[in-house]
Amino acid sequence: MSASPTETRAGWLGLLARATPARLAELMPGDLPDHRFLRAPEVGAIMVQGRTGGTGAPFNLGEMTVTRCALSLPCGTVGHGHVAGRDKAHATRVALLDALLQTDRASALRQTILEPLAAEEAARAKARAEKAAATKVDFFTMVRGEDA
Amino acid sequence: MYVAVKGGERAIENAHAWLAEERRGDPSVPELALDQIREQLKLAVNRVMAEGSLYDPDLAALAIKQSRGDLIESIFLMRAYRTTLPRFGVSRPVDTAAMACIRRISATFKDLPGGQILGPTFDYTHRLLDFALAAEGEAPRAPITEGAEPAAVPHVTEFLNRDGLIQEEPHSDETPGDLTRNPLELPANRPLRLQALARGDEGFVLSLAYSTQRGYGRTHAFVGELRIGLVAVEYDVPELGFAIHLADIELTECETVNQFKGSRSEPPQFTRGYGLVLGQSERKSISMSLVDRALRWRELGEDYIGAPAQDEEFVLSHCDNIQATGFLEHIKLPHYVDFQAELELVRRLRAEALELTGAPAMKEAAE
Structure with a gap:
């Protein structure tokens, strides 16, 4: 989680996965290389765990749907895509970008895709925090009685 | 035949x-x-x-x-x-202390670090039907406090824990049992019970929790903390050798603080009940934590008084609404042969009984 969302591979794989499918589709570059699937997109699930009391022993809370795929570019670079949900095109886009981000197109893609996505995610988090802060209770004390 | x-x-x-x-x-x-x-x-x-x-x-x-x-x-x-989905793996246990809370309240401490955040709640509404919703209108907008930054807020039980006033939750990384893989065996441990309750019927868990409040296995629960928000789901991808922060999912977590007199081995301290539910559902998470606490009587050395919420077999065998409705509703499906057998048996017994008493044969016209 602490991985930089734009600099490390774990970081960008998460950032791309967490983007909405529509937004990532919009940001995709036009000139995409061919790719060959090493693992065709498939829908499955992972079990999400919690901990007893928040900090104790793990327990199985429930599953979530996940779609994954792996592909390679003509140059041999391999890209992986794991996304929540059942959108195979989204997983494919993530895998394609994962591969491209390991090539010399990385710095351009970082600017056109990763940085905007990171900024948008941070803005969404901030907007939620600002709404939550507006519902924070300020307690005050009423003085009762006349001998105050 | x-x-x-x-x-x-x-x-x-x-x-x-x-x-x-x-x-x-x-x-x-x-x-x-x-x-x-x-x-x-x-x-x-x-x-x-x-x-x-x-x-x-x-x-x-x-x-x-x-x-x-x-x-x-x-x-x-x-x-x-x-059941049709292949299981790719298991997430790391979610870190609810790092939750991006939209709601976080405590009924035990007024002034706590991070404050009381009401969030989008039905509490304090007047429960009057709002006829304005029947008409189309502009989308409402929530006010904001400009400049507020996302920040994790500590768990309330952490403060109590510092003074040893509350029972600890021993950290472990033991692989928990999974009800979706192996049939439930009793007695179940706490991780299995929590899995069953997390997917259990809200109405059933609510009623059981209510029964403990009314005296059937009373545990004197306070809501130490209730929080709703996004937590990171991190998944270790085997082929990559590292974890990906795959998604942020919304969870509701409740921690109750319960009285405990102490036992032979433990000094008096508070104990905990825990509820964690996918999505926003504070009624379910509070209910879950009350039932969790009631089911812990054995490990806390309390008396079993025969209350339904203390009875692990009763709770875990009946909390799943799909199991319940499957068995319940199957009786509406054709049972012609079973019933034919019953019918013949009753007729024979009646005939024998009537013969013994010498009463005149009843009309069997209603066949």
């Missing part, structure tokens, strides 16, 4: 076609879109995800539409779908 009876195919087909027509309702009314259900009936979607035990809001919205709003039928559809 058993004679197999077939038939009804056409009736079934036509019944399902009529169901489809009824599902659509009056065609002059616009059809519900899945994104409308997902966005505007979010708490129904959350319940279907929690009890269907599968986090996927779009799928839950589809299930609600398909079942015409019958949420147990929706949960059934989700459970059936999840």
Whole structure:
């Protein structure tokens, strides 16, 4: 989680996965290389765990749907895509970008895709925090009685 | 002799076609879109995800539409779908202390670090029907406090823990049992109980929790903390050798603080009940933590007084609404042969009884 969302591979794989499918589709570059699937997109699930009391022993809370795929570019670079949900095109886009981000197109893609996505995610988090802060209770004390 | 009876195919087909027509309702009314259900009936979607035990809001919205709003039928559809999915793996246990809270309240401490955040709550509403919602209007906008930054807030139980006033939750990384893989065996440990309760029926868990408040296994619960917000789901991808922060999912967590007199081995201290539910459902998470606490009587050296909420076998065997409804509803399906056997038995017993008393044979005209 602490991985930089734009600099490390774990970081960008998460950032791309967490983007909405529509937004990532919009940001995709036009000139995409061919790719060959090493693992065709498939829908499955992972079990999400919690901990007893928040900090104790793990327990199985429930599953979530996940779609994954792996592909390679003509140059041999391999890209992986794991996304929540059942959108195979989204997983494919993530895998394609994962591969491209390991090539010399990385710095351009970082600017056109990763940085905007990171900024948008941070803005969404901030907007939620600002709404939550507006519902924070300020307690005050009423003085009762006349001998105050 | 058993004679197999077939038939009804056409009736079934036509019944399902009529169901489809009824599902659509009056065609002059616009059809519900899945994104409308997902966005505007979010708490129904959350319940279907929690009890269907599968986090996927779009799928839950589809299930609600398909079942015409019958949420147990929706949960059934989700459970059936999840059995078709290959299991890719297991997430790291979510870190709820790092939750991006939209709601966080404590009934035990007024002034706590991070404050009381009400969030989008029904609390303090007057429960009066709002006829303005019956008319179309502009989308409302929530006020904001400009400049507030996202920040994690500590768990309330952490403060109590510092002074040793509350029982500790020993950290472990033991692999928990999984009800979806292996049938439940009793006695179950706490991780298994929590899994069963997390996917258990909200109404059933609520009633059991209420029964403890009314005295059937009283545990004197305070809501130490209730929080709703996003947590990171991190998944170790085997082929990559590192974890990906795959998604942020919404969870509701409740920690109760309960009185405990102490036992032979433990000094008096508070104990805990825990509730964690997929999506937003504070009623369910509070209920879950009360029932969790009631079920812990054995490990805390308390007396078993025979209260339903203390009875692990009773609670865990009956909290699943899909198991319950499956067994309950099957009795409406044809039992012609079973019933024929019963009928013949009753007739024979009646005839024997009547012969003994010498009463005149009753008319059997109603056959």
